[in-house]
Structures are given as C-alpha cells and as structure tokens.
Amino acid sequence: MTDAVKNSAYDVVVIGAGPVGENVADRTRAAGLSTAVVESELVGGECSYWACMPSKALLRPVVARADARKVPGLGGAVQGPLDADAVLAYRDEEASHWKDEGQVSWLDGVGADVYRGKGRLTGVREVSVTGPDGRETRLTARHAVAVCTGSRAVVPDLPGVADVRPWTSREATSAKEVPGRLVVVGGGVVGVEMATAWQGLGAQVTMLIRGGRLLPKMEPFAGELVADALTEAGARIRTGVSAVSVHRPAQDGPVTVELDDGTSVEADEILFATGRAPRTDDLGLDTVGLEPGSWLDVDDSCRVAGSDWLYGVGDVNHRALLTHQGKYQARVAGAAIAARAQGDPLSRTEPWGAYAATADHAAVPQVVFTDPEAASVGLTLAEAEEAGHRVRAVDYDLASVAGSGLFAQGYRGRARMVVDLDREILRGVTFVGPGIGELLHSATVAVAGEVPLDRLWHAVPAYPTISEVWLRLLETYRG
Numbered sequence: 022m023t024d025a026v027k028n029s030a031y032d033v034v035v036i037g038a039g040p041v042g043e044n045v046a047d048r049t050r051a052a053g054l055s056t057a058v059v060e061s062e063l064v065g066g067e068c069s070y071w072a073c074m075p076s077k078a079l080l081r082p083v084v085a086r087a088d089a090r091k092v093p094g095l096g097g098a099v100q101g102p103l104d105a106d107a108v109l110a111y112r113d114e115e116a117s118h119w120k121d122e123g124q125v126s127w128l129d130g131v132g133a134d135v136y137r138g139k140g141r142l143t144g145v146r147e148v149s150v151t152g153p154d155g156r157e158t159r160l161t162a163r164h165a166v167a168v169c170t171g172s173r174a175v176v177p178d179l180p181g182v183a184d185v186r187p188w189t190s191r192e193a194t195s196a197k198e199v200p201g202r203l204v205v206v207g208g209g210v211v212g213v214e215m216a217t218a219w220q221g222l223g224a225q226v227t228m229l230i231r232g233g234r235l236l237p238k239m240e241p242f243a244g245e246l247v248a249d250a251l252t253e254a255g256a257r258i259r260t261g262v263s264a265v266s267v268h269r270p271a272q273d274g275p276v277t278v279e280l281d282d283g284t285s286v287e288a289d290e291i292l293f294a295t296g297r298a299p300r301t302d303d304l305g306l307d308t309v310g311l312e313p314g315s316w317l318d319v320d321d322s323c324r325v326a327g328s329d330w331l332y333g334v335g336d337v338n339h340r341a342l343l344t345h346q347g348k349y350q351a352r353v354a355g356a357a358i359a360a361r362a363q364g365d366p367l368s369r370t371e372p373w374g375a376y377a378a379t380a381d382h383a384a385v386p387q388v389v390f391t392d393p394e395a396a397s398v399g400l401t402l403a404e405a406e407e408a409g410h411r412v413r414a415v416d417y418d419l420a421s422v423a424g425s426g427l428f429a430q431g432y433r434g435r436a437r438m439v440v441d442l443d444r445e446i447l448r449g450v451t452f453v454g455p456g457i458g459e460l461l462h463s464a465t466v467a468v469a470g471e472v473p474l475d476r477l478w479h480a481v482p483a484y485p486t487i488s489e490v491w492l493r494l495l496e497t498y499r500g
C-alpha cells in the first residue's frame with residue numbers, strides 16, 4: 022500500500038450516482054446504514070443531463086405547439102417556427118447547465134458520502150475509487166455493494182463511423198444548435214423522440230428504420246400514429262433499410278450514409294439511436310467471477326445471482342431501462358439490503374412483497390413524449406399471447422370520446438386494453454393520442470393492482486375528460 026491510498030469502511034457502497042444509485046443510498050441511509058456513493062461524472066446520471074430531462078425540455082415546446090395548432094381560435098397564433106434559441110436555453114436550464122451541485126447537496130442531505138472518481142470492484146465487498154487527481158481510495162462494504170452504473174449508447178461498427186463524429190443520445194440532447202439536416206438511425210424510443218424534437222425545431226429529419234415500423238416494442242398502432250404525425254411534420258421515414266457505411270469527406274462537410282438498397286442519404290449530422298450497452302466493461306467484474314461488459318443477472322430483490330452481497334440496480338440489470346422503474350428497484354433493493362443487514366430472513370420476498378420488484382415483470386409503465394404521445398403499461402397483445410395467457414384485445418378509437426374532441430379538433434388516437442379472460446383482469450393497456458401521458462397512471466394502478474373488471478366498472482371517469490375512454494373500453498368489452 023502507498024501513502025496515497027486511503028481506506029474507509031461503510032455498511033453499503035453504491036457505484037454510480039444516477040437516479041438509481043441516489044435512491045439506493047437514500048433508502049439505505051434511511052435504514053441507518055452508513056453509505057458511500059461513487060460517481061465518475063455528474064451526480065444525477067444520464068437521466069438528468071443527457072436523457073430524460075433535456076429530451077423532455079426539447080420536446081415540450083414542440084408537442085405543446087402541435088396540440089395548440091389543433092385548438093379552435095388558437096391554431097392560427099402558433100403557426101410560425103419555434104424560437105429555437107429559447108428552447109435550447111430552456112433545455113440547458115432543465116439540464117442544470119450540466120452542473121451537479123444541487124444533487125450533491127441532496128445526497129449530503131441524506132447523509133451519504135460522495136466519492137468523485139471511477140469505481141471498480143477489486144474483490145468481495147471491495148471497491149477501489151480512482152479520483153480525478155489519480156489518487157486511489159479503497160472502500161470496504163460491510164453488507165452490500167450496489168452497482169448502479171447504468172448504460173451507454175451503442176453505435177454500430179459500420180465502416181467510416183469513427184470518422185463522422187456521430188451523435189448518440191448525449192449529443193442529441195445537448196447539441197447547441199439545430200442541424201440543417203439530421204439522419205436518425207433507429208426507430209425505438211430515443212429515435213422517435215429525438216426525430217420529433219429536432220424536426221419540430223427546424224431540422225429536416227430522415228429516419229432510417231431497418232424493420233417495418235417505429236416503436237416495435239409497443240402495440241403496432243403506436244408506431245403507425247407517431248409515423249403519420251412525424252411525416253405530416255415534414256420528416257422522412259424510410260423503413261426496411263439499413264446503413265452499410267458512413268463517411269464525411271470534409272471536416273465541416275456533410276455526412277453521407279450508404280444504404281443496403283444501393284441508395285444514400287446526405288445530412289449535416291447523424292444520430293445513432295440504436296440501443297444501449299451496460300456500463301460494466303471496466304468495473305472489475307472479473308475480480309468477483311462475473312463477465313466484464315455483461316448486463317447483471319439479478320433476482321427480484323436486485324441481488325446478483327449467486328452472490329450474497331452484490332446488487333445490480335437500474336439500467337445495468339436490463340430489466341426495464343427507465344428512470345422510474347430503476348428508482349422502484351432502488352427502493353426494493355435498499356429495503357432488502359437493510360433487512361438482510363439486520364439479519365431479517367426476508368419474509369416478504371414473495372411476488373408484490375416489500376423485497377421483490379415484481380412490477381418489472383407485470384406492470385412497467387412508459388410514456389413516449391412524441392406527437393401524439395404513446396403510453397403503455399404491462400403486456401402488449403402479442404406479449405400476453407406469447408406468455409401463454411388467454412387474452413382478448415379491446416380497442417377503442419380515442420377520437421370518439423367527448424373529452425378528446427374538446428382537447429383538439431381532428432383528434433386522432435387509439436386505446437387498447439388486453440384482458441386476461443381467465444382472471445378478468447388487465448394484462449396491459451396502451452393509449453396513443455395527444456394529452457394521454459397523464460392518463461397512464463390510471464392504467465398502471467389497474468394492471469399492478471390486478472383490479473377485477475367488475476370493480477373497474479365502478480371507477481367512474483369524469484365527463485368530459487379523455488379518461489372517459491375507460492368507460493368506452495369496458496362497455497366494448499361487455500358488448
């Protein structure tokens with residue numbers, strides 16, 4: 022050991038101070054366990070600075086304008102372009118100008134010690150932190166180490182990709198100016214949200230989709246309605262094509278994307294929205310018998326399979342790559358760590374118990390903040406059938422609900438509930454339409470609560486709100 026190495030012992034060591042790591046620390050501190058949190062970049066993680074917050078700040082003005090354009094008497098006033106500089110300034114504010122003092126003081130407030138630097142496992146319950154000045158601190162955890170290091174964007178290994186300075190979600194959420202032309206590769210959630218934002222802010226967006234539709238993990242009508250609106254906004258969507266190479270001959274010149282159908286697309290910037298990889302490649306997983314670079318395989322308490330001290334919480338376990346779901350896992354894992362530290366045999370590990378993140382399997386809610394919004398919870402029809410449930414999909418045209426017509430003229434949207442015919446409960450619900458994001462939690466309560474349809478019949482939606490779609494869905498089901 023050199024003089025430069027410091028040693029400290031804690032009950033719990035958390036690696037990664039994104040929303041999930043912060044919440045694990047909050048829970049373990051609330052249980053009276055001393056807790057160290059290690060962060061190599063900004064306390065607050067991807068969500069605060071390069072994901073949820075800046076992306077939603079970019080989208081809010083675009084979606085609000087699209088909604089306002091459909092309101093009689095108001096539409097004419099909002100036909101012009103958005104003030105892009107003002108939107109980018111609003112985005113900067115929502116990303117806290119990429120400074121983390123606020124979140125550091127929040128962690129101080131809960132009594133966790135923050136260590137700046139890169140955390141690495143060096144053995145059982147051992148973490149080494151290499152600080153910005155190169156100095157090392159060795160942390161020992163008496164009870165648990167929680168790995169909450171999140172995920173990073175994956176860029177496909179195409180010829181020329183290293184030379185074109187491609188955007189990932191980080192650049193797409195933090196860019197300082199609106200590109201003239203933007204190619205978006207990938208039609209998942211990042212792809213459609215960023216295409217909506219930058220098209221709305223004035224870029225000419227072209228989406229390159231290798232499959233047949235946008236938002237392939239949701240009910241098919243979600244991608245169809247979002248594609249219609251994106252096309253009406255001026256974006257080009259090309260399905261069934263793959264990029265085979267990219268090049269940018271001049272440093273400040275355009276990028277050209279060659280496609281597998283022999284055509285090419287030219288743009289000023291290219292965004293790869295092609296999925297995520299776990300941030301576990303340089304984490305010392307090999308020192309504890311795990312594969313570097315792998316997603317962490319965990320049980321419902323978020324404890325790594327085969328370990329009695331190592332937890333993987335949030336994106337890094339690949340159960341549901343969403344902030345709210347990771348924070349839910351953090352509450353469950355924090356409670357389980359505290360109970361195990363007190364020698365509790367964990368009597369509530371049964372599904373829906375205090376120490377089981379059961380909703381990860383049955384009721385994950387997600388809102389895609391596009392025009393129109395797309396929101397879902399639980400299983401799609403296809404997923405429910407694949408899981409072996411005897412189900413029936415009940416659909417309703419959201420345009421036929423009185424509240425929708427009042428929300429916007431020419432409202433377009435659709436709702437689906439997936440009914441488990443054996444138990445008469447809901448396995449999943451999807452809403453697509455303007456203004457439906459805030460409706461989703463009603464569906465989450467119904468799905469997570471396994472509320473019998475006979476009782477749901479007595480949950481009366483207020484008139485004339487969009488939520489009256491619940492009544493219409495139930496009437497349709499009852500025939």
Ligand SMILES: Cc1cc2nc3c(=O)[nH]c(=O)nc-3n(C[C@H](O)[C@H](O)[C@H](O)COP(=O)(O)OP(=O)(O)OC[C@H]3O[C@@H](n4cnc5c(N)ncnc54)[C@H](O)[C@@H]3O)c2cc1C
Pocket residue numbers: 036037038039040041042059060061062063064065066067068069071072073074076077138139140141169170171172190194211300303304334335336337341342343344345346347
């Ligand atoms: C563009 C975009 C938009 C999104 N929008 C939404 C949304 O609207 N709603 C939603 O619910 N989800 C959204 N998500 C997903 C959401 O961002 C993630 O699910 C969430 O950030 C995961 O939280 P986490 O704490 O697990 O990981 P992260 O937020 O990635 O945090 C991990 C932290 O660990 C740190 N770290 C990594 N390795 C080390 C190490 N070795 N040592 C020390 N520290 C380390 C990182 O620096 C980081 O701060 C979005 C994602 C993207 C890409």
Ligand SMILES: NC(=O)c1ccc[n+]([C@@H]2O[C@H](COP(=O)([O-])OP(=O)(O)OC[C@H]3O[C@@H](n4cnc5c(N)ncnc54)[C@H](O)[C@@H]3O)[C@@H](O)[C@H]2O)c1
Pocket residue numbers: 177206207208209210211212214229230231232237263264294295296297342343387388389390
């Ligand atoms: N509003 C929200 O809740 C929100 C917003 C953004 C991101 N997120 C989360 O972040 C995660 C990451 O989102 P994402 O969109 O990057 O991933 P994703 O997995 O949802 O979508 C990636 C898409 O890229 C496609 N793809 C992959 N490789 C490709 C290639 N080489 N060429 C062309 N297409 C390719 C895939 O088929 C897929 O459709 C998601 O799990 C999502 O839940 C959530």
